[in-house]
Amino acid sequence: MKKxxxxxxxxxxxxxxxxxxxxxxxxxxxxxxxxxxQEYLEKLGYQIRHVPPTGLIAEHPCMQNRxxxxxxxxxxxxxxxxxxxxxxxxxxxxxxxxxxxxxxxLASALTLAKILxxxxxxxxxxxxxxxxxxxxxEGTVRMLAAGALDKADGGKADGxxxxxxxxxxxxxxAVHKGQASAMIAKMEILVKGRSxxxxxxxxxxxxxxxxxxxxxxxHEISHAYVGKGPHVAGIGTIHGGEYPNIISDQVKMVxxxxxxxxxxxxxxxxxLKQAFEEIENTTGAQVxxxxxxxxxxxxxxxxxxxxxxxxxxxxxxxxxxxxxxEDELFLTGDNAYRYYQETKGLFCVFLAAVPGEEHPFHHPxxxxxxxxxxPSVQALYQIMREYA
Ligand SMILES: [Zn+2]
Ligand SMILES: [Zn+2]
Numbered sequence: 001m002k003k004x005x006x007x008x009x010x011x012x013x014x015x016x017x018x019x020x021x022x023x024x025x026x027x028x029x030x031x032x033x034x035x036x037x038q039e040y041l042e043k044l045g046y047q048i049r050h051v052p053p054t055g056l057i058a059e060h061p062c063m064q065n066r067x068x069x070x071x072x073x074x075x076x077x078x079x080x081x082x083x084x085x086x087x088x089x090x091x092x093x094x095x096x097x098x099x100x101x102x103x104x105x106l107a108s109a110l111t112l113a114k115i116l117x118x119x120x121x122x123x124x125x126x127x128x129x130x131x132x133x134x135x136x137x138e139g140t141v142r143m144l145a146a147g148a149l150d151k152a153d154g155g156k157a158d159g160x161x162x163x164x165x166x167x168x169x170x171x172x173x174a175v176h177k178g179q180a181s182a183m184i185a186k187m188e189i190l191v192k193g194r195s196x197x198x199x200x201x202x203x204x205x206x207x208x209x210x211x212x213x214x215x216x217x218x219h220e221i222s223h224a225y226v227g228k229g230p231h232v233a234g235i236g237t238i239h240g241g242e243y244p245n246i247i248s249d250q251v252k253m254v255x256x257x258x259x260x261x262x263x264x265x266x267x268x269x270x271x272l273k274q275a276f277e278e279i280e281n282t283t284g285a286q287v288x289x290x291x292x293x294x295x296x297x298x299x300x301x302x303x304x305x306x307x308x309x310x311x312x313x314x315x316x317x318x319x320x321x322x323x324x325x326e327d328e329l330f331l332t333g334d335n336a337y338r339y340y341q342e343t344k345g346l347f348c349v350f351l352a353a354v355p356g357e358e359h360p361f362h363h364p365x366x367x368x369x370x371x372x373x374x375p376s377v378q379a380l381y382q383i384m385r386e387y388a
Contacts, residue, residue: 017107018089024078027133030054044117051146056130066125070159074109075134084364099366101165123388140335160345172320172351184333185295192286195249204247210285211251217275229260258331296333302344350376
């Protein structure tokens with residue numbers, strides 16, 4: 001399709017986005033969202049596979065028999081946030097809001113699906129994933145278990161595409177060269193001492209003192225460690241102690257380590273373990289570091305897809321296309337790393353700040369500039385076509 005022809009879809013992509021925005025649904029409860037997507041796509045001739053409870057995988061029969069298959073992921077869930085934008089199409093569901101831009105992602109994915117359904121000679125097959133529960137980290141595993149990346153011949157899809165809208169910069173596009181997401185590991189620090197009345201302090205082991213030393217070390221190591229890429233370690237909660245005149249026998253601290261590269265995570269972990277051992281030797285308390293869940297792993301954009309995205313981005317957005325290094329990487333993670341573990345991936349960030357309303361993700365006033373929607377559809381279309 002020619003550039004000029006995209007404009008005929010502008011009204012529709014905005015209408016769809018506003019609809020999703022007005023009727024947000026929380027993770028794993030995206031039933032109406034899912035039903036609407038299914039109805040829209042079936043009318044266009046797509047075949048739908050369900051991924052219970054609300055996920056969908058859609059493919060068009062006219063796109064079979066292509067050499068390459070690319071997969072596009074669109075997230076469906078909203079957040080338990082009370083919207084305060086005052087927009088005429090604000091959420092009609094109390095305490096629930098599309099405050100992460102998934103409304104725009106859904107609208108753009110459907111618009112792209114519509115364009116491709118009419119384009120019988122598009123050179124690659126495109127499969128659409130409508131993924132539930134991204135915000136609670138549960139959707140990706142379900143989609144993959146349902147064969148989201150599997151090809152009929154037993155191989156894996158040739159490319160995985162994901163995209164997001166970011167609202168800190170005016171209209172444009174950004175792609176990370178190399179690392180595109182961080183590793184995140186939740187850490188628990190359990191400090192065990194021995195309780196005693198403070199009048200017999202020599203009989204006790206003060207877990208609060210040991211915990212304070214440990215918290216100090218987390219901060220110190222996070223700042224002093226020089227790694228391959230950006231990183232941080234920090235504590236978010238601390239709980240301990242029962243009574244003012246009793247030496248506390250236990251403190252629990254929970255926080256996280258975030259790093260662009262796994263090796264930095266490993267080094268920080270090692271430094272913390274060493275520091276905690278020293279605290280154990282000097283205080284007599286036990287300081288145990290543990291990671292209760294599997295970490296979210298980092299992922300990196302494929303170099304071939306990145307260079308196609310850079311060419312396309314410059315063509316559509318001019319100087320508002322940014323090829324970003326790891327210094328610009330947010331230390332956020334995404335379960336989409338699981339897709340990247342199975343095939344080559346590309347993460348496109350479309351910049352969509354509304355001037356004067358640059359609120360962070362998940363904020364009750366989060367907004368996206370709708371003028372980004374159609375160019376983002378065009379960019380994805382062109383990258384996919386060139387990847388053929
Ligand atoms: Zn998302
Ligand atoms: Zn989010």
